[in-house]
Amino acid sequence: MSTRALVDERILSSPYHSLIPRTNMNSFYKSENVGLTGLIIRLQREDIGEVARDDEALSFALELQLQELSIVETDIADHHFAIKWLGQLDCDYKLALALSNLHHEADAALLTCTGCDSRFTRHQSFKAPCDRHFFCFECLANFFEYTIGDESLYPPKCCDTEISLDNVKKMLDDKLVARYEKKKIEYDTEPTKRTYCHGLKCNTFIPESSIENDVATCSDCGKRTCTICKEKSHRGDCPKDEDTQSLLDMAEKEGWQRCYNTKCHRVVVLTIGCNHITCRCGAQFCYICGARWKTCLCPHMNEAYLLAGNDRPRHAEHRLFQPPQD
Ligand SMILES: [Zn+2]
Ligand SMILES: [Zn+2]
Ligand SMILES: [Zn+2]
Ligand SMILES: [Zn+2]
Ligand SMILES: [Zn+2]
Ligand SMILES: [Zn+2]
Known part of the structure; x- marks a missing residue:
């Protein structure tokens, strides 16, 4: 009996033979049912393993059969791997293309922030009163933040047109708005008429509303300052008056x-x-x-x-x- 015939006989006599609907094993292996193919290969292997190895020719035939199973198994695995990843790549490519198109469409509708040069939608940016420039909310907030620290920037402007706080309030953080409003009162007071708390570690600006009879009361530390000599509040006439x-x-x-x-x-x-x-x-x-x-x-x-x-x-x-x- 030839080796091939031995193998076929072995397979046909296998108790699992009924699991294989067709005798053409190759076409079965080529089907893409990985789970079922894997199961059959496993069963055949177990089946072959149980056969006594005393007949040398049969032993050799079964050895070949085992090798063949391994090759088929690797083949199938490679095939499925390729199908899986090709499919995935195709999917990724289509998705990337769609996203890119979407991105280009969206980008065409974006505005460039004058402050940071980044692109933003109309809803993510503020149109300056000059009608020519846009600012993202972060740059807008920075603009007001810098103004709080540097009077020369007050009032904030774009192309010489003032950006009024009322127009941007809803785009700024409440705390920043409160700090800016406080600073605005200071900036709006003529420098020679401003009084700052005489407390060394305080130096807070004291608004007109906290001044009575030339005495300014600090809302931060409670110290009283003479608005004329700017020193600690004193009784009687101010020598500097x-x-x-x-x-x-x-x-x-x-x-x-x-x-x-x-x-x-x-x-x-x-x-x-x-x-x-x-x-x-x-x-x-x-x-x-x-x-x-x-x-x-x-x-x-x-x-x-x-x-x-x-x-x-x-x-x-x-x-x-x-x-x-x-
Ligand atoms: Zn910006
Ligand atoms: Zn401008
Ligand atoms: Zn009197
Ligand atoms: Zn103070
Ligand atoms: Zn005084
Ligand atoms: Zn008298």
């Missing part, structure tokens, strides 16, 4: 008086004889010595000056009221 100082010099020389009320300290000029002054703030005092009314011994009337008008001279006992100082 030149206008007040020259008015007081004049009052001293001319014999005018000053209201004792801490919240007033107004300078009053009397043109007729009565020394009883009722200030606009309601305080009553003596025109000669500045004391509260009826707490001094100065004369009530000064007959000689009753009709003196604007020429009333300084009283010999005149003492200008001095507010307590520290």
Whole structure:
């Protein structure tokens, strides 16, 4: 019996032979049912393994059969691998092409950010009031952030047209908007009229709304700063207040008086004889010595000056009221 005949006989006598619908093994192996082919190969191998090896010719035939099975198995595996990856590659290629087309279409509708040169959709960018430039939200935020740190950039502009906060508020972070609004009040205050907290580690700008009677109260640390000398708030007149100082010099020389009320300290000029002054703030005092009314011994009337008008001279006992100082 030839080896081939031995092999065929062996296969046909296999108890698993019924599993193979056709005797043409090759065509079966070429089918793409990997699972079933694998099972048959495994069963045949087990079957061959169980055969006694005492017949040399049969043993050799079975050895060949085993080798053949291995070759077929490798063949099938390669074939399926190729089919699988070719299919996958084709799929990937089509997907890549579709994405690329989509990308090109989308890119044509994109705008370039003037700040970073990246491309964004209309909804991802802000059109500057100059009508020529666009900014992505990140660059827009940076623009406002830089302005907070550098007054020379204020107000933020594009092509000399101001970018108003109201137009970009909804595109910016709430915290940034709040910080910018605070800074805006500072920038909008004339530099010479600004007061910063005198606290060494604070130096916070104090807005007009926190200033009363030349005293600025810091909302950050609570310290009080004199808006005239910019030092720690003090009682009495500010030595740096030149206008007040020259008015007081004049009052001293001319014999005018000053209201004792801490919240007033107004300078009053009397043109007729009565020394009883009722200030606009309601305080009553003596025109000669500045004391509260009826707490001094100065004369009530000064007959000689009753009709003196604007020429009333300084009283010999005149003492200008001095507010307590520290
Ligand atoms: Zn940008
Ligand atoms: Zn512009
Ligand atoms: Zn402060
Ligand atoms: Zn001062
Ligand atoms: Zn007064
Ligand atoms: Zn008096």
